[in-house]
Amino acid sequence: MFKLDTLTGGSSLRAVNVTSAASTVIFALVYGMIEHTFLTSPLGINILEYPLNVHLVGQIYLYHVLLFTLASLVSFNPFFDVLLFSSNRSLKKQAMLWGLGNILNFIWLEDVSYFVLFGEWPKDVMTPLHLSFYGVVWWYPVLLCLAGLSYYLAIRNARRAPLSARAYKDASR
Numbered sequence: 001m002f003k004l005d006t007l008t009g010g011s012s013l014r015a016v017n018v019t020s021a022a023s024t025v026i027f028a029l030v031y032g033m034i035e036h037t038f039l040t041s042p043l044g045i046n047i048l049e050y051p052l053n054v055h056l057v058g059q060i061y062l063y064h065v066l067l068f069t070l071a072s073l074v075s076f077n078p079f080f081d082v083l084l085f086s087s088n089r090s091l092k093k094q095a096m097l098w099g100l101g102n103i104l105n106f107i108w109l110e111d112v113s114y115f116v117l118f119g120e121w122p123k124d125v126m127t128p129l130h131l132s133f134y135g136v137v138w139w140y141p142v143l144l145c146l147a148g149l150s151y152y153l154a155i156r157n158a159r160r161a162p163l164s165a166r167a168y169k170d171a172s173r
Contacts, residue, residue, distance in 0.1 A: 020078045024102040027074045032113025075102035094154045101150035108143040
């Protein structure tokens, strides 16, 4: 397996980790754009057709559940072979930690994409506690730190039990 030795100073960060994180960021921005379109449409949430407009609880609709499921698939997709078919616990732990970091980043990036894509402050009035500092809701930095911790633990675990390309292929069978 290709390692990003020149970019990461010889760490065990694999290209699949970088591409999975990048695809999660892109999907979070696209999800934010879709949700922004739903919420700012003159028709409001009514532009969604049944069953997407089914109200579940609070301000959660069925389309949130479906798009979060897609986000989970995007976040963990490169690691499904390892998670489902590998017998190597170290490799499974790395995959779970990196996928968890991806999904945590997705959650806050989707919400902050209002500012990134449209120059508007996020929908901070829709947060449960209504606490924000110039549109940055209190849980953005919390999720960013937790995602960073998850990535760090995945890289640290990979350094403790480095896998060669052949070992990675054998472990994922």
